[in-house]
Amino acid sequence: xTQHGRQMGALLALAALTQALPAYAxxxxxxxxxxxxxxxxxxxxxQHFTETKTMALLKAPLISSGELAYTRPxxxxxxxxxxxxxxxxxxxxxxxxxxxxxxxxxxxxxxxxPEIEAYVxxxxxxxxxxxxxxxxxxxxxxxGDSKHWQLTLAPIANAGRQPLNAIHFTGSGNHIxxxxxxxxxxxxDVTTLDHGLTE
Amino acid sequence: MKCRARFGLPVxxxxxxxxxxxxxxHLPVSTDLSAFLPAATQARQQVMMDQLQKGVASRILLIGxxxxxxxHLAALDRNLAQRLxxxxxxxWVSNGDAALTAADRALLYRYRYLLSDAxxxxxxxxxxxxDRLQNSLTWLDGPDAGxxxxxxxxxxxxxxxxxxxxxxxxxxxxxDGLWFSPDNxxxxxxxxxxxxxxxxxxxxxxxxxxxxxxTACHAAPQVRLLLTGPGVFAAQSRQIxxxxxxxxxxxxxxxxxxxxxxxxxxPRIILLSYLPALTGLVAGVAAVRLAFGxxxxxxxxxxxxxxxxxxxxxxxxxTHMRPGETAGMALKRIRPTxxxxxxxxxxxxxxxxxxxxxxxxxxxxxxxVGVLVAGALTQAVLPALLPSGYRPPAPSAHWLNWPNRLQRxxxxxxxxxxxxxxxxxGLLLAPGSLLDDDLAHLNPLPASAFRxxxxxxxxxxxxxxxxLLVLQAPxxxxxxxxxxxxxxxxxxxxxxxxxxxYDLAARWLxxxxxxxxxQAALPDAPQLARNLRQALAGxxxxxxxxxxxxxxVEAARHTPPLQFADLRGTGLQLKVQTLLYPARQGWxxxxxxxxxxxxxxxxxxxxxxxxxxxxxxxxxxESTHMMDAYLAETLRLTGLGVVFIGLVLAAGLRRIQTVAxxxxxxxxxxxxxxxxxxxxxxxxxxxxxxxLLLVVGVGINYALFFNMRQRATGHDRTALSLAxxxxxxxxxxxxxxxxxxxxxxxxxxxxxxxxxLSLLLAALTTQPxxxxxxx
Numbered sequence: 001x002t003q004h005g006r007q008m009g010a011l012l013a014l015a016a017l018t019q020a021l022p023a024y025a026x027x028x029x030x031x032x033x034x035x036x037x038x039x040x041x042x043x044x045x046x047q048h049f050t051e052t053k054t055m056a057l058l059k060a061p062l063i064s065s066g067e068l069a070y071t072r073p074x075x076x077x078x079x080x081x082x083x084x085x086x087x088x089x090x091x092x093x094x095x096x097x098x099x100x101x102x103x104x105x106x107x108x109x110x111x112x113x114p115e116i117e118a119y120v121x122x123x124x125x126x127x128x129x130x131x132x133x134x135x136x137x138x139x140x141x142x143x144g145d146s147k148h149w150q151l152t153l154a155p156i157a158n159a160g161r162q163p164l165n166a167i168h169f170t171g172s173g174n175h176i177x178x179x180x181x182x183x184x185x186x187x188x189d190v191t192t193l194d195h196g197l198t199e
Numbered sequence: 200m201k202c203r204a205r206f207g208l209p210v211x212x213x214x215x216x217x218x219x220x221x222x223x224x225h226l227p228v229s230t231d232l233s234a235f236l237p238a239a240t241q242a243r244q245q246v247m248m249d250q251l252q253k254g255v256a257s258r259i260l261l262i263g264x265x266x267x268x269x270x271h272l273a274a275l276d277r278n279l280a281q282r283l284x285x286x287x288x289x290x291w292v293s294n295g296d297a298a299l300t301a302a303d304r305a306l307l308y309r310y311r312y313l314l315s316d317a318x319x320x321x322x323x324x325x326x327x328x329x330d331r332l333q334n335s336l337t338w339l340d341g342p343d344a345g346x347x348x349x350x351x352x353x354x355x356x357x358x359x360x361x362x363x364x365x366x367x368x369x370x371x372x373x374x375d376g377l378w379f380s381p382d383n384x385x386x387x388x389x390x391x392x393x394x395x396x397x398x399x400x401x402x403x404x405x406x407x408x409x410x411x412x413x414t415a416c417h418a419a420p421q422v423r424l425l426l427t428g429p430g431v432f433a434a435q436s437r438q439i440x441x442x443x444x445x446x447x448x449x450x451x452x453x454x455x456x457x458x459x460x461x462x463x464x465x466p467r468i469i470l471l472s473y474l475p476a477l478t479g480l481v482a483g484v485a486a487v488r489l490a491f492g493x494x495x496x497x498x499x500x501x502x503x504x505x506x507x508x509x510x511x512x513x514x515x516x517x518t519h520m521r522p523g524e525t526a527g528m529a530l531k532r533i534r535p536t537x538x539x540x541x542x543x544x545x546x547x548x549x550x551x552x553x554x555x556x557x558x559x560x561x562x563x564x565x566x567x568v569g570v571l572v573a574g575a576l577t578q579a580v581l582p583a584l585l586p587s588g589y590r591p592p593a594p595s596a597h598w599l600n601w602p603n604r605l606q607r608x609x610x611x612x613x614x615x616x617x618x619x620x621x622x623x624x625g626l627l628l629a630p631g632s633l634l635d636d637d638l639a640h641l642n643p644l645p646a647s648a649f650r651x652x653x654x655x656x657x658x659x660x661x662x663x664x665x666x667l668l669v670l671q672a673p674x675x676x677x678x679x680x681x682x683x684x685x686x687x688x689x690x691x692x693x694x695x696x697x698x699x700x701y702d703l704a705a706r707w708l709x710x711x712x713x714x715x716x717x718q719a720a721l722p723d724a725p726q727l728a729r730n731l732r733q734a735l736a737g738x739x740x741x742x743x744x745x746x747x748x749x750x751x752v753e754a755a756r757h758t759p760p761l762q763f764a765d766l767r768g769t770g771l772q773l774k775v776q777t778l779l780y781p782a783r784q785g786w787x788x789x790x791x792x793x794x795x796x797x798x799x800x801x802x803x804x805x806x807x808x809x810x811x812x813x814x815x816x817x818x819x820x821e822s823t824h825m826m827d828a829y830l831a832e833t834l835r836l837t838g839l840g841v842v843f844i845g846l847v848l849a850a851g852l853r854r855i856q857t858v859a860x861x862x863x864x865x866x867x868x869x870x871x872x873x874x875x876x877x878x879x880x881x882x883x884x885x886x887x888x889x890x891l892l893l894v895v896g897v898g899i900n901y902a903l904f905f906n907m908r909q910r911a912t913g914h915d916r917t918a919l920s921l922a923x924x925x926x927x928x929x930x931x932x933x934x935x936x937x938x939x940x941x942x943x944x945x946x947x948x949x950x951x952x953x954x955x956l957s958l959l960l961a962a963l964t965t966q967p968x969x970x971x972x973x974x
Contacts, residue, residue: 055339055348057744062340086340102337111373136270164345187348 038174040129221485257396263425312755328734396429399437476509479573483565509573518920526582541574547896550840668790679710699794704779714760865898868956890949898957
């Protein structure tokens, strides 16, 4: 289930990409507060993504690409175009997974899936600039400056029991350029994001 | 008389000392409510009573937290659940975080190839493995990818998931991964106590643990704790019973004291009035202890009855004394009537001794012994203790003389007959069943407690076991094998939506035969490796990743089968224990059936499909049947009690007309009593019937004394005497009627109504004494 969060996380990047806030350009101590305040101003984004999943189970990584879209406050869409057409939509607490070629249409209430719920809540908190919700699930650590920052989210042991070690974001201003999920079993999921398509 | 008193005093003191020792020396007071549940006579009733007292459902404690934001409640919920999980008073605690503990999962995972009913020769063929792996591959880019990547290397065929599927079919609503009410206002925790739900002392300890754990969590002050479940009911009942028997006795005593002071105006006489009753009570408790080893709390509550009833006897004596007369002279006059009064009561309650309810037998014994001792004491000891210059209260001007005035009412007999006739017609024409056969109505708790219980249960989809499939077999293995044979039937019922799900011990502990068959179906290591290689050909999986699968299957082929002992320390131990347990003969396996929507169709299906050793048990219907049987028994006992009373009267009075004159008003009073109770919305249960028997016993005293008066001459003191006696009885039973404990309430209401009606009818129907002019 958590793996789903990886896709979600990619959306963060989108959110960050479109608008670089001049406020962040100032040097000095770049705080989480400042980062989240910037994120909160992003209302809608739409980007290309490339995702690389490296699993101990597979001989070669799984690579997929497509488009990601986010609309405040709680709508996320991931449209995978390669290797196959697939649509993943999260709206509020509902996740819908559509793969017409494989006859998959699943709708789940994320509140029934603690792993993914904790994850989505964390991601949404970053997108919404909601530090309180973020710190309910994760211990966020921000390094670097506003032009080149790294945000690491380490799950709070008790809160979600996600079998993941950490989520690393790399970004600039209020856009994210790279996003990596490290699973506890050593599997890795790296998503890179290019320029926004629309705003 | 003097001689009798000289003997009486030391005998009484000795008796009192012995009884007091028995009563006060570490008296074991039981509060186990099952003493007031009927004893089971048939195998299926035994299963039902076992379930009621010790079953899965009976040990569930539902905990709700409310009054704060869902996020705060969730944090508190986790904290509280963690504290409870480590406590020995709970066999398991779950808040939805993980319905199975890590130990449970580990055990199920370890034995997955012996537990999964999907295991068979076809399951591990190259084709089957390839299908599974290919399917899994497609899920690796979906939202479940992480979980699948963790599961595949060791369990590519998904046996654990298959085993857990029935558990995950329907779950409660969750918030933040925890069980919540659908509106997110109540965080829910389900706990199972180690103690039986009918063990109030241990249940109380478990509840105290929950409260102290919540305090230790530093919950916000506005957070409210909701607790329910059979155990909570038992503990609350115990508290209510303890509290009530204490304050009811105190209030009764006080009211009777006030009445007695108003009548006698002498502290010494009042003290003497209590003496026989208190001695009788102590002797009664001692007798119950000797006979049963312990005394039930509800039986002690009967103390309130005894005080009102036995205070009558000194009352009869004191109020019948004429000015200048000694107690001995008055006693001589009333002795035959007093004897009859005592004996009718003793025989009336003696019918209770034949009951199948331990609690009722105790009540019968305590009352019979208490009344007998109090009566004997009144005659043997009281006269000697009365002050020599005692002047009894003057009757004529007394405000308590109302029965005399009643006796002068014109057309009073027609009035009595009319009321009785209306009551009798009402009784015959009353719609619906007059009798109450719901076992649940024996519970002393208010309706709000049951509403809370229903709400939390519905939110949690907690087992509210009503339908059970019961199976009996000579050994545990046989029970498991027969359970497995029933699984296709149960699966068919699930498919037909006759039930939504079921549980069975064999699911968690398959029979040895089945486990061995599954082991035999597993391919050996070279074969499995070959199959896997073939299956993986052309797939992007790294073959080495599946080494755990190969190792585990090979281990499963040689592992000793899962035994009951292996379950120790896991939640599964408890699950299996409650679903499979040794009975008086052989073993009983249970399958609780959930989601029964059409009981008639289910019953029909059960009749068609079940072997002789298995049957469908509807707890509700079965308990109703049991209640019906015991109501019938109680009716017989009540009838027998009346017959006993009739025989005592016949032996004492010798004239059939006199017996009728005594008995008819009382029986008429009972009839009216029943109609009034019905009008008040009461359904007559066992305790109402027993109370009516007490009405007969008490009411007959009144009629006896009214009749005695006909033969007496000179001053008439009977009206005063009976008014005092009925008033004290009314006080005692009226207080009892205010009780929340159904037993005490039923008896109190019935008797207080009956006492007044008996006196009214006796006054209306008997001849006024000679010499009193009839206006």
